[in-house]
Amino acid sequence: MAEYNHQQTESKWQDYWRKNDIYKVENNTSKPKYYVLDMFPYPSGAGLHVGHPLGYIASDIFSRYKKLKGFNVLHPMGFDAFGLPAEQYAIETGQHPAITTKNNIATFKSQLAKIGFSFDWSREVNTSEPDFYKWTQWIFMQLFNSWFDNKTKSAKPIIELKVTFEQSGNTEIDAACDENTPLFTADDWSALTAEEQEKVLLNYRLTYPADAVVNWCPALGTVLANDEIKDGYSERGGHPVERKKMKQWMMRTTAYADRLLENLETIDWSDSLKEMQRNWIGKSFGCELDFPVVDKDIKLTAFTTRPDTIFGVTYVVLAPEHELIEELTTPEQKEAVEEYVNTAKNRSERDRMSDVKTVSGVFTGSFVVNPISGEKVQLWIADYVLAGYGTGVVMAVPSSDDRDYRFAQYFGLPIRMVIEGTETMEEPTEKKDGKLINSDFLNGLYGEKIYGEGTGEATWAAIKKAEELGVGKRKVNYKMRDSVFSRQRYWGEPVPVYFKNDIPYLLAANELPHELPKIDEYRPTEDGEPPLGRATDWKHEGQYPYELTTMPGWAGSSWYFLRYMDAKNENEFVSKDAADYWREVDLYIGGTEHAVGHLLYSRFWNNFLCDRGYISHQEPFKKLVNQGMIQGRSSLIYKVKTKNKFVSAGLSKDYDVSEMHCDVNIVHSDVLDLEAFKNWRPEYKDAEFVLEDGKYMCGSIVEKMSKRWFNVVNPDDVIAKYGADTLRLYEMFLGPIEASKPWNTDGIEGVAKFLRRTWNLFYNSKDEFEVSDAEPTKDELKALHQTIKKVAYDIEHLSFNTSVSAFMVCTNELSKLKCNKKAILEPLLIILSPFAPHIAEELWANLGNTESITGATFPTHNEAYLKEDTIEYPVSVNGKMRAKMEFPADMAKEEIEKEVLASEVIQKWVQGKTPKKVIVVPKRIVNIVL
Numbered sequence: 001m002a003e004y005n006h007q008q009t010e011s012k013w014q015d016y017w018r019k020n021d022i023y024k025v026e027n028n029t030s031k032p033k034y035y036v037l038d039m040f041p042y043p044s045g046a047g048l049h050v051g052h053p054l055g056y057i058a059s060d061i062f063s064r065y066k067k068l069k070g071f072n073v074l075h076p077m078g079f080d081a082f083g084l085p086a087e088q089y090a091i092e093t094g095q096h097p098a099i100t101t102k103n104n105i106a107t108f109k110s111q112l113a114k115i116g117f118s119f120d121w122s123r124e125v126n127t128s129e130p131d132f133y134k135w136t137q138w139i140f141m142q143l144f145n146s147w148f149d150n151k152t153k154s155a156k157p158i159i160e161l162k163v164t165f166e167q168s169g170n171t172e173i174d175a176a177c178d179e180n181t182p183l184f185t186a187d188d189w190s191a192l193t194a195e196e197q198e199k200v201l202l203n204y205r206l207t208y209p210a211d212a213v214v215n216w217c218p219a220l221g222t223v224l225a226n227d228e229i230k231d232g233y234s235e236r237g238g239h240p241v242e243r244k245k246m247k248q249w250m251m252r253t254t255a256y257a258d259r260l261l262e263n264l265e266t267i268d269w270s271d272s273l274k275e276m277q278r279n280w281i282g283k284s285f286g287c288e289l290d291f292p293v294v295d296k297d298i299k300l301t302a303f304t305t306r307p308d309t310i311f312g313v314t315y316v317v318l319a320p321e322h323e324l325i326e327e328l329t330t331p332e333q334k335e336a337v338e339e340y341v342n343t344a345k346n347r348s349e350r351d352r353m354s355d356v357k358t359v360s361g362v363f364t365g366s367f368v369v370n371p372i373s374g375e376k377v378q379l380w381i382a383d384y385v386l387a388g389y390g391t392g393v394v395m396a397v398p399s400s401d402d403r404d405y406r407f408a409q410y411f412g413l414p415i416r417m418v419i420e421g422t423e424t425m426e427e428p429t430e431k432k433d434g435k436l437i438n439s440d441f442l443n444g445l446y447g448e449k450i451y452g453e454g455t456g457e458a459t460w461a462a463i464k465k466a467e468e469l470g471v472g473k474r475k476v477n478y479k480m481r482d483s484v485f486s487r488q489r490y491w492g493e494p495v496p497v498y499f500k501n502d503i504p505y506l507l508a509a510n511e512l513p514h515e516l517p518k519i520d521e522y523r524p525t526e527d528g529e530p531p532l533g534r535a536t537d538w539k540h541e542g543q544y545p546y547e548l549t550t551m552p553g554w555a556g557s558s559w560y561f562l563r564y565m566d567a568k569n570e571n572e573f574v575s576k577d578a579a580d581y582w583r584e585v586d587l588y589i590g591g592t593e594h595a596v597g598h599l600l601y602s603r604f605w606n607n608f609l610c611d612r613g614y615i616s617h618q619e620p621f622k623k624l625v626n627q628g629m630i631q632g633r634s635s636l637i638y639k640v641k642t643k644n645k646f647v648s649a650g651l652s653k654d655y656d657v658s659e660m661h662c663d664v665n666i667v668h669s670d671v672l673d674l675e676a677f678k679n680w681r682p683e684y685k686d687a688e689f690v691l692e693d694g695k696y697m698c699g700s701i702v703e704k705m706s707k708r709w710f711n712v713v714n715p716d717d718v719i720a721k722y723g724a725d726t727l728r729l730y731e732m733f734l735g736p737i738e739a740s741k742p743w744n745t746d747g748i749e750g751v752a753k754f755l756r757r758t759w760n761l762f763y764n765s766k767d768e769f770e771v772s773d774a775e776p777t778k779d780e781l782k783a784l785h786q787t788i789k790k791v792a793y794d795i796e797h798l799s800f801n802t803s804v805s806a807f808m809v810c811t812n813e814l815s816k817l818k819c820n821k822k823a824i825l826e827p828l829l830i831i832l833s834p835f836a837p838h839i840a841e842e843l844w845a846n847l848g849n850t851e852s853i854t855g856a857t858f859p860t861h862n863e864a865y866l867k868e869d870t871i872e873y874p875v876s877v878n879g880k881m882r883a884k885m886e887f888p889a890d891m892a893k894e895e896i897e898k899e900v901l902a903s904e905v906i907q908k909w910v911q912g913k914t915p916k917k918v919i920v921v922p923k924r925i926v927n928i929v930l
Helices: 006-019 053-068 084-093 097-115 130-144 158-168 186-191 194-201 253-266 271-281 307-312 331-344 349-354 402-411 457-469 560-566 576-582 597-611 649-654 674-680 715-722 724-733 745-760 778-796 800-816 822-832 837-846 893-902 904-910
Strands: 033-038 072-074 146-149 154-157 207-217 222-224 242-251 284-292 299-304 315-318 362-369 376-381 393-396 417-420 436-438 450-452 472-477 497-500 503-506 587-590 624-626 630-640 645-647 657-662 688-690 699-703 870-877 880-888 917-921 925-929
Touching (some): 006 715, 006 724, 033 053, 053 072, 053 097, 084 097, 097 715, 097 724, 130 146, 130 503, 130 560, 130 597, 146 158, 154 158, 154 597, 158 186, 253 597, 271 597, 284 307, 284 393, 299 393, 307 457, 331 376, 393 402, 457 472, 560 576, 560 597, 630 649, 645 649, 715 724, 715 745, 724 745, 724 837, 745 800, 745 837, 778 800, 778 822, 800 822, 822 837, 870 893, 870 904, 880 893, 880 904, 893 917, 893 925
Parallel strands (some): 033 587, 315 376, 587 624, 870 925
Antiparallel strands (some): 146 154, 207 222, 207 242, 284 299, 284 362, 284 472, 315 393, 362 376, 497 503, 630 645, 630 699, 870 880, 917 925
16 A cells, blocks of 8 residues: 655645745735634743644634635734733743744744644744834723713713813713713813823723722732632742732723624624623623711712612622721721631632632621611622622622621621511512511512513612612613723733823834833832833933833733734734725634633724724634643553552552652653663662553543643644644544544544555556546445535534545545545545645645646535436334335335335345335335235
């Protein structure tokens, strides 16, 4: 049989593709476009393991397929290159993060090239390069110079707002702005100094500086996002994180909350992903109620979606971060409150929201008055209340809320059963003891009538009553808050801002890019300033201080997909022509870890850029697919405690052993390579082994692929042994793209054999290339066209695993038929080429084609070849299959019945009896009932 040399073939065609710019894409408006995108990677020093390329392979198959179908396909790649890992390495080694990043990118590109992706590298982007982040800074400047008009639900230039202020003040303006923004007339505006006017405008700008409670990690010297923290510690390094109020740049993402919700109906995303975004935005309808503090001139405002439960309030709770805690705490409670607050406020919001079991809190010593009933209730502090949601004040109703109930029960607080006369207004989920309170004006209002979005009749009545009494007002609230846009780091985009008298001003456009300065160390300064505070002589015009924080990691990733459309444009972030041609991403593939953050920020920026007329599409990603995770199959060994002795898995129960992980690369079909193991670590050089049947058998477990578990498989090793085409096919063959599945190198051999069988269709027993021009048979045409139909359908529906199965079935069938017909094999190569491009290119060239197979046309199946001339029927007698008989596909049921009963084989089982019934299911089965 012919030998297929994958190393030689794959190297040859990768060189050919690169030298001939096969994958370079022009903005060719004469062709329909298709934009396929992967979530670009952060170039870590570890490089890729076999789990990383899963989504890239899927997108590459789809891109190649669409090109064969006549589309002009944009399939780019770049690097999300700013980030904390490179900065931490710089702190530890003194090496500039740019050097680390450059080296890591080189490793990534080398690995990606070996897998044979059809990326257009001429459009590569790197978020840490000044020619890219120049435009990130430019977009920031447009946000700074914009406000959001609630009437038109769109962003507008801030200059228009200033004109309105000059003409009529802000009394008629309905804008997304700070809630404490005062009303003023045109005369009031004119009376303000230029600096005072700038301060007012900060209340409206879509990016602005503000005091915000953030996750501060002293050890890392930076603010962390919620998803960078676990159980109160940084995910990187495991350092303590505390909640702290700091001056930060903010993005007014809340302005777009409704747009972001409404637009979810226009995009092809999974229901679960859309629901995650809805929950994150968290739109709710309700009421703000004012609770006066007893003996103080203070009112605490609580937001509630159920003001109709007001008669069940038995205490009020503050978030640990609430700014009035010190003023509201009595001297007797001061020590207890300070101790609790210092502990509670440093737990991340994610931990506090997810922890439904722990009950903790402290009494302030103060009381507040129920604004409707006039009753005096206690004021408490508890970390289940979040400062950023609503007002940081919660009216607690233990009879109708589980957390309030557990809290009240734990601390012995009252639990009130609200009633209508003698009947309970709302049956509690558990029996709860407590005083009964009449529901007053809400009696009889628990009907089905709806009085507003999300509000029932009683809720509506409670809101109206609160407004009549002047103690509350209707309110739409969101869980989503304005996004923190500052990081106390070096390795990020500098904010293009300088300060004059503490007021921020933008740099001029011609001063971009505003580049990172050189500094001596990458740590915060001794005074606690961010690392940029170490820069010497770094001031605007030599006198005005620059902003010292840098942008967060999501800045560049919020718009990078637009830059791919026009990556070398020096005058615009993307030209209008390029943006109008490519528009939104047609297919976006990436991990679920970005379901909220990156995707929400990208949608926000894209909607904004559309509002301002820079692009013409609101949503960035038309269809989105989350690929699953390839998990590691870890190998386990069993060490006898206190001895350098290892026991094979089947015998381990007979010994007192410790279970340990072992490097999967020295384990083959669960058999440990003993010599390799001895060389793996010095302490195992003289190890002893208890074997079974002469082998050391390992145990196994499926878990996340990680260096920690020694289960990382390097794609370079797989490619060296089996080839890139085998890796591509095997990763698809493992299961549906959305599902997580374990990697098992033992299973890859079957895919390698399939490719060798495909190769051998083109070669004779003398290892000579031999393809016939003879006309194909009906069976050969059927095998081909079944596969064309199946593969085209599967690719369109991203069902790549079933496509690989279809190829295997087809190759087996053609091998049985000893088919070497060009009319069959040539179209087979075209449909195989998106999955296995290297072997397809080689055989395509051997067929005499002088152009790359990427320029071919995907064949269309012919339904006529799939029609059956005859059908094989299983024939059962009393439910047991006794024979198989073949009949013409168009034979009538009556004729089939007559032929079956006349058959000698069936007569033997009928034994002369007259059947009670003969059931003929066309093209399926015949069943005789005696």
